[in-house]
Amino acid sequence: MMSTEPMPDDAERLLEQACAWLSQLHSGEFSTSAQQELNAWRAADSTHEQAWQRAEKLWAGLGQLRGRRVIPGAQPLSGEGGWQAHDEGVRVSRPVAKLDSRLRGNDGLRSLKGRVNTRTRSRRSLTLAVACCALLAVTLTALYPPAFWRADYLTGKGEQRTVTLADGSRVMLNTATALAIHFDDNVRRVELLTGEAFFEVAKNPQRPFVVSSAGSEVRAVGTAFSVQRQSAQTQVELVEGIVEIQDAQQHRERLTAGQSALISGHAIALQAAKRPENMALWRDGYLEFDGLPLHQAVAQINQYRPGRVVLLNPALADKRISGLFRLDALDQAIASLNAAVPELQIVSVTPYLVVLR
Template identity: 30%
Template sequence: MTENQPPADSDKPDAISEQAIMWFVRLRAESVTVDERRLFQIWHQADPAHREAYAEITAFWEDADFHATLDAATLSPQISLNSKPVNSPRRRLDIAPGAKPLLAAAACLVIPALIYQPALSCWQADYCTAVGEIKTVQLSDGSQVTLNSGTALNVNMRNGRRYVQLARGEAFFEVQHDAQHPFQVDGRYSNTRVLGTRFVVKEDADSDTVSVVNGVVEVSRDRQNPATLNANDSMEVSARHQGEIRHQPADNATAWLKGSVSFDNVPLKKVIAEIGRYRRGSLIIRNQVLQDMKVSGRFDIRDTDKTLESLQQTLPIRIYRFTPWLVVIA
């Protein structure tokens, strides 16, 4: 079994349904890779039963009755839009009659992903962090790397080479200067080359972002036409293009090192995707209007429930907690 592929096929319908659920959740994740999409196509075309099972899952998620269930659900007083944050573990959702079967099915889409997703990149990584974990490792050349939540790295420090592959997530690099041996970091789309500096590489679904804290780095796509970034510069690199150099405070890129994330007029969907990196389960936004709502502010990533409550109090949204692993924003 490859690291990006669900368990081997079985003749049992339940096993095929479980695989279909895994693929459905994985393909909707911000961090889904091109290789995973390719493996899904292979699995999807391998058996008519696979296509049928996946179609059933998709039909359920798009079913109007399910969304009517969300509309029918009412918030309990502990988490109402106008209430103050409450630390009680008894927060719950009062669910309309007949809604529980649909909500249970929705939860079933999430729970298998909790088991499957952590193994996607950690299985073959040299260094890896779990969801919500941040840790620093020292490399053999004296450089230090701090791995953000859900991050995986592969490292090659042999024969004078200094090479790191960011397989998943985000990392802060403090590189020991060595003029004879440049330090190289490859993301999904980006190539970064340095001698000695401090910078962040962040991998998202559609692009990598390189942000420089101090020093100078060269950033390129496919190692062609490198751009030079200085302190407080950042650049996005995607599969198709190398973006323009942007100037922004380096503190924004490194805020997670101090337990927070900062946004300035950013769509809610990006804010929720970032918050989701620090908690298990799924955060789902009901519609496009809410997804495009602009958000500014600094939020605590050490307590994502508190962050969600803060968003609920300052924006015209409601937070529905169906299970500890499924939160819907409507």
């Protein structure tokens, strides 16, 4: 279930300040001195940089509304306080500088807004943009789980994305997935914060590749496997090679190609072997139901399809569904549910709301 826990007051305040800076940056009237002040604010503390990254993700999320995708200033700060290119999966250390007193606490935000309000009408419009951005920040924080704010890579609903990490490993993110990367000299660690991902690991026996999820771990050297986080459980499917899996109680199992397992906080349940080519079919654009209860099939459709499918008839919830459906044609999947469950009535209220009763 998606968390609605609010952010701490300090984090919320810093996010508002970052949104104010970001709106000013996009105003077209961002001076060299303002850029220097922004650099100093970002470099003053790691929490400021985290707030800046969150604000950029909010701005990026509004890209379609603004008709643009590129975010100026998205790169991390360089050691000299300027801009530098960012390599995927590589973290860049930042210097700690003294924070300009004009930007401390809420006074800094009011000071920034005050300067905006004293200028031209375009600057007054910018003030409104600042307020809207800050309000949006607080609202979206309540709607999206904290996991998304900690992610280095993420996908939205129905989106899939492939990234190449710094070690050459490739990761394909499924719908609504968030990953955090924690590489060091000894271990290549990836944290699956939510969703599902498929890993093709570059071989390096001296630096194991570890995927952590809900207290469990999947450890590999060079192999291909998928990991899906299901609330407090983790599903692992091994397509190639060998991996070692571990739950929160240090129980361990070794999987070989074709095997899968469900890992909970205190146990590992090995599952029936599959043909490797039938694993993680979402990579090829397919959704498979193999005797899945109707309510679970509906939940999976909702992970990919825009809008919402609602099952209102609990008497049909456990009816079994089987079939192979294209992810880009899920309306056909919904229509086919009636063939498996003849008593099911399908009502399309709008293109985005379908009721099953």
